[in-house]
Amino acid sequence: MTSRPPPGSMVYWRFKRSEPSSWTFGYVTYVASYNMIRMGRYNGDSMNGTIVDVDEIEWREYRS
Numbered sequence: 001m002t003s004r005p006p007p008g009s010m011v012y013w014r015f016k017r018s019e020p021s022s023w024t025f026g027y028v029t030y031v032a033s034y035n036m037i038r039m040g041r042y043n044g045d046s047m048n049g050t051i052v053d054v055d056e057i058e059w060r061e062y063r064s
Contacts, residue, residue: 004028004054010062013039013052025062027049033034 005011005028012023029046040049052061 002035002054003006003033004030005059005061009060010043012062013055013059015052016058019049023060026059 007030009028011026013026014021014023027043029038029044035053038049038051
């Protein structure tokens with residue numbers, strides 16, 4: 001089981017794949033199950049964004 005970022009945190013994330021992909025900003029909110037999280041498009045966005053499985057992504061803390 002992969003660790004998940006805390007709710008309300010801002011992170012950079014990308015899918016784990018064999019080819020390199022760019023990092024995307026995400027504002028983290030939790031969805032129904034432990035593994036599913038929403039990556040909002042901006043700080044405070046808990047309605048939009050991509051829903052992902054934490055086992056399928058890698059993430060790092062956003063620092064301004």
